[in-house]
Amino acid sequence: MGAVFKKELRGYFTGFTGYILIAVMLVMMGIYTMIYCLSYQYSAFEFVYGNTVFVLMLFVPILTMRMFAEEKKQGTDRLLYSLPLKMSQIIGGKYLASLVVLGIPCFFAGLYPIILSRFGNVNFKLVYASMLGFFLLGASLTAVCMFISLLTENQIIAAIVSFVILLLNYFLNNLTNYIPTTLFASTVILIILIILTGLIIWAVTKNAVLADISAIALMIALIIIRFVKAELIQGILPKILSRIELFEQYYNIVYGSLDISTIVLYFSVIILFYVLSVQVLERRRWA
Numbered sequence: 001m002g003a004v005f006k007k008e009l010r011g012y013f014t015g016f017t018g019y020i021l022i023a024v025m026l027v028m029m030g031i032y033t034m035i036y037c038l039s040y041q042y043s044a045f046e047f048v049y050g051n052t053v054f055v056l057m058l059f060v061p062i063l064t065m066r067m068f069a070e071e072k073k074q075g076t077d078r079l080l081y082s083l084p085l086k087m088s089q090i091i092g093g094k095y096l097a098s099l100v101v102l103g104i105p106c107f108f109a110g111l112y113p114i115i116l117s118r119f120g121n122v123n124f125k126l127v128y129a130s131m132l133g134f135f136l137l138g139a140s141l142t143a144v145c146m147f148i149s150l151l152t153e154n155q156i157i158a159a160i161v162s163f164v165i166l167l168l169n170y171f172l173n174n175l176t177n178y179i180p181t182t183l184f185a186s187t188v189i190l191i192i193l194i195i196l197t198g199l200i201i202w203a204v205t206k207n208a209v210l211a212d213i214s215a216i217a218l219m220i221a222l223i224i225i226r227f228v229k230a231e232l233i234q235g236i237l238p239k240i241l242s243r244i245e246l247f248e249q250y251y252n253i254v255y256g257s258l259d260i261s262t263i264v265l266y267f268s269v270i271i272l273f274y275v276l277s278v279q280v281l282e283r284r285r286w287a
Contacts, residue, residue: 001085004093008067009100017066018101021059025105028055033112043120045113046130050254053247056138057170061162063101064145065155067094068281087281091274095146102138106131126256133253136266137246141166143273150280151203172245181235187226189237194218204279244269 012018032048113127145162152158168175180186198215202208225232242248246269249262 001089001093001096004085004090005097008094008097011066012063012097012101017062021063021101022105025052025055025059026108028052029105029109029112033116037112037116041120043116043122045116045122045127046254048109048112049130049134050251053134053137053250054170056141057163057166059102060138060141060145060166061159063098064142064149064162065159067098067146067149088274088278091146091277091281095143095274098142098146099139102142103135106135106138129258130254133250133258133262133266136263137250140246140266140269143270143277147273147277147280150277169245170247172241173248176238176241179238179241181238183230183234186233186236187222190222190233191219194222204276204283206283 029048029052032051033045036042036047036051037045110128110131113122113124116122117124144165145158148162148165149155149158152161179189194215197218198211201214202211205211222233244265246265249259249265252259253262
């Protein structure tokens with residue numbers, strides 16, 4: 001895994017991608033530091049992270065778009081399969097390299113509050129909790145976009161699809177207000193989601209039997225709940241979506257509510273898409 005990590009990290013800084021991404025992130029953090037902490041004379045540096053978080057929607061797709069898409073297009077992904085490494089190690093090496101690039105601006109931005117503390121009172125616990133949340137949010141988004149990069153051989157398409165998905169998650173809190181909460185609408189939406197789940201399982205594993213069994217099992221469970229305890233279904237989708245609003249959960253940290261469920265959510269997303277990425281790569285290796 002170390003060799004893959006070094007190769008991937010070197011790739012970010014052989015060209016200009018790594019330098020540009022880090023520079024843009026630091027410039028945006030510097031701008032908001034100037035606005036909030038210098039112009040308005042607020043010592044609440046956590047709001048700098050809160051306002052810079054939208055940059056991740058551009059930073060992460062560009063960071064991950066070449067991870068696998070370009071290698072698949074050029075055919076160099078076959079070299080990965082020939083390495084005496086597990087697919088989990090290859091995924092892990094590439095993922096850790098991207099986290100290093102993400103972590104560099106976070107590290108330097110973490111020095112700003114120390115400097116500002118000489119001119120006012122800074123709540124270091126809240127500031128560094130926000131910084132940790134910022135990094136974990138970026139890490140979870142990176143895992144999602146890494147998986148998307150695995151599904152295409154065009155890095156531009158990978159970047160665009162990743163951006164659209166992150167943008168939808170960013171506005172998910174507003175979108176949930178337009179989702180119908182009636183029992184019929186909730187049932188129809190859950191049926192659609194079950195079908196999509198079966199398709200995703202098939203796309204990842206190429207096992208039609210497993211996909212069919214999973215979809216049928218979920219459909220039976222839905223029918224039973226529908227007639228036994230229908231209130232569990234009614235309005236369930238907005239409730240579920242409110243728990244996977246990655247950006248909205250982060251804003252809770254910025255405003256002083258560090259809930260362990262938010263940390264669990266971020267790690268769950270990371271693990272889920274890491275495992276899915278490993279499964280896709282394993283399937284390609286033996287295809």
